[in-house]
Amino acid sequence: MKMFEYMGKEIFSKYGLKVPxxxxxxxxxxxxxxxxxxxxxxxxxxxxxxxxxxxxxxxxxxxxxxxxxxxxxxxxxxxxxxxxxxxxxxxxKLKIDKEFYLAITIDLAAKRPVIIASIKGGMDIEEVAEDYIIKEQIDVELGMQSFIASDIVRRMGVTLNSPLGKELVRTIRTLYRIFVEIDAELVEINPLVISGDKVIAADSKITIDDAALYRQRELPRVEERTVVEKTAHDLGLSFVELDGDIGVMANGAGITMGTLDTITYYGGKPANFLDAGGGTGEEGTAKALELILSRNPKAIVINIFGGITRCDDVARALASVKKNIGIPVPVVVRLVGTNQEAGRAILKEVGIEAYDFMQDAIKKVVELSK
CATH class of the missing domain: 3.30.1490.20 (ATP-grasp fold, A domain)
Structure with missing residues (x-):
């Protein structure tokens, strides 16, 4: 769950960090x-x-x-x-003498928190050369000890015994405490402003681990989903709106991501990510198609590799939507797996031919979308 800037600053202030x-x-x-x-x-x-x-x-x-x-x-x-x-x-508006960057996130490969600091904060932090970036993995059992924070400040070129050095050490240790106590995936200050003898969090970016929200009852809830995404969530479907024009439905996160990548590879632009999951059934599949159509795509590709998901259920849902609601754009289907022959026969009755291979189906839908 992402938090708005002002929410992050309220948390910073609660923990004693200075904010504007x-x-x-x-x-x-x-x-x-x-x-x-x-x-x-x-x-x-x-x-x-x-x-x-x-x-x-x-x-x-x-x-x-x-x-x-x-x-x-x-x-x-x-x-x-x-x-x-x-x-x-x-x-x-702050008087800015210097801008730093400071963040703590998760290093997924190391399975540890990592602190990231830079003497070059502000806009376009992503373009700062690696020479100016400091990264330090944190042992969760050891935590953010004073000597670790002090070493980071030293590497930032700040004198440790100066008022600024001491305040930066305190800020780093406090940021780590926030990171741990609110179950964050990311806590970021960009820029961390030096204004005279003050260290001020001029911005905030905080992302909370969704799986830990049940124990973070004091934190405000932020609804990130669009209306369509929320509708899909209520139906038990994984749906994300994108900025393309080819509607996508597949049955599994991996195959859906693969479908999006392949559409892009062949020059198309996906309009959404929709993982209908395994065993969604005829009714759920029909509702998934209605969600895709609500985005007004130029064409739709349905990529089903049936295991738990039965191809005949998918075909019946597609046929039902086409007969009862209407599908005003071309639909390309790749349908293989459980009960595929029965599913293909159903689709043939409503004028839809199923493909054996994903690449062939996607080449066709990209062509039709243009």
Missing amino acids: KGRMVNNPKDAALIAKDIGGAVVIKSQVLSGKRGKAGGIKFADNPEQAKAAAQEIFEMTVQGHAVEILLVEE
Whole structure:
């Protein structure tokens, strides 16, 4: 579960990390009032679950309440990285002497937390050369000891006995404590701002392990799914909206990912990820097809390798949707496995021919989508 920036900063503040003075607003008038309360220049920041908000125009600066109101109005009327803006964070504009990057996440290969730090924080952190990136795996039994945090600060080129060095050590240890106690997959501060003698978390990015949410009852819940994705989830289907025009349904996460990759390989663009799972049955398959059609694709590919999923159930569902609802776009089917001959016979009755091989079916659907 991803958390909005302001939620992350509330957590940081609770643990004693410094964050900019600011408040949430949901209309331009309140943005002006908060700017007046803060006094001086402010930053107006869209609250969406996406990175690179600044480049997308979702972060603006204002020198007075009138400018803050105008900037807020402008952001509310835009979409940022495909997300409608419903809330803004209005906060003080910091005097920035230096920007660092600091994050803790999971190194899946090592099966350990890893701390990542850099003396070059801010936008385009992904493009920073490896020479400026510090990575240190953490033994979960040992935890974030002071000597580990001190070594990271030393490698960042900061004097340990200085006020800044001591504050950075404290910040690193606190960030690790947050990471562990809220069951995070990622805790990130970018940039970590040095402003005079203060170390301030100017931004926050936190992702919580979904499997641990049951024991994190005090954390706010954030619904990341679109309306269609939520509908699919309620039906027990794994569905993710993408930005292409070829609807996809397959029966398993691996085969679905393989289908998406193969569509891309042959020059197409998938409109969705839909794993109908094993044993979805006729009714579930029909509902899955209706979800795909709601995205208005140019063509649909159905890739079924039947084991628990019976090919005749899939075929009956497809035939039912075509007869009762109608399918206004071309449909290409790859259907092999359990009861495949019966399934193919059903499809043939409604004018759909099934392919033996995934590559052949996908070549055809990409051709039809164009």
